[in-house]
Amino acid sequence: MTSALHTDRRRLMLAAASGLADRFDPANVGVEELAAAMNVGRQDFEDEFGSLENYFTAVQLQFFEGRLNSVIGKAGAMAPGIERIRCAWSGYLDYSVEHAAVHGWCRRARLRFPSMQEETRRRNHGVLLMIQIEFATLGRPNPMERARLAVGMVLETVRVEGEARVRNEAMRALLWSALEMLART
Numbered sequence: 001m002t003s004a005l006h007t008d009r010r011r012l013m014l015a016a017a018s019g020l021a022d023r024f025d026p027a028n029v030g031v032e033e034l035a036a037a038m039n040v041g042r043q044d045f046e047d048e049f050g051s052l053e054n055y056f057t058a059v060q061l062q063f064f065e066g067r068l069n070s071v072i073g074k075a076g077a078m079a080p081g082i083e084r085i086r087c088a089w090s091g092y093l094d095y096s097v098e099h100a101a102v103h104g105w106c107r108r109a110r111l112r113f114p115s116m117q118e119e120t121r122r123r124n125h126g127v128l129l130m131i132q133i134e135f136a137t138l139g140r141p142n143p144m145e146r147a148r149l150a151v152g153m154v155l156e157t158v159r160v161e162g163e164a165r166v167r168n169e170a171m172r173a174l175l176w177s178a179l180e181m182l183a184r185t
Contacts, residue, residue: 010048010058013038017059021101026056026109056109057116063102064123070095080137082183086176089154092127093172096158100165103158127151138183146182153178 016038024033031052035045049055074091078084096103110116128144128151135143135150157171 009040009044013040013045013048013055014058014062017062017102017105018099021105026105026112053113053115056106056113057119059102060106060109060116060119063099063106064119066099067092067095080134082138082179085131085134085150085179085183088130089175089179092154093157093161093167097161097165097167100162103162107162124151124155127154135183140183140185150179150182 020034020037023037029052031045032042034052034055035042038045040048045055049058070091071088072091075084075088078087106116110120128147131150132143132147135146140146153175157168157175160171161168
């Protein structure tokens, strides 16, 4: 198989996750079921990913990279400060809602494949450090403590919106109010 065909097949199999997320429970789905749903053979699936755990890990990584790209697209060129934080969080939240099925699927897959949790922990820590830098740049005291509170609120908003699969405007309004307080006092 040529490298281009391999890349296309892999991309298509990863893209299938959005349609599979509501059909299969990661807790008990098997390679045969997923491969059949993707219209590929078991051997093709295993040639591409090696295992079910590797597939879910790749889906999760793709989700995280997409969300990061959304954040960078909305806030990457902005100067540090409250508006950049708000735009970054909007990108983070909007992407999470738009891809809530896949995000939830990955969350459930982490229960079956605990090794996937390390990447989640690493990404959340990265977000925490970036928000700490924003608060430090604003000259606020205790930037890490502010960042911990802020990130906790964002992650709770992601959870609530992800479960409902829609934006929660009331929660976002409160999040922006809390951000204003954390950034200005």
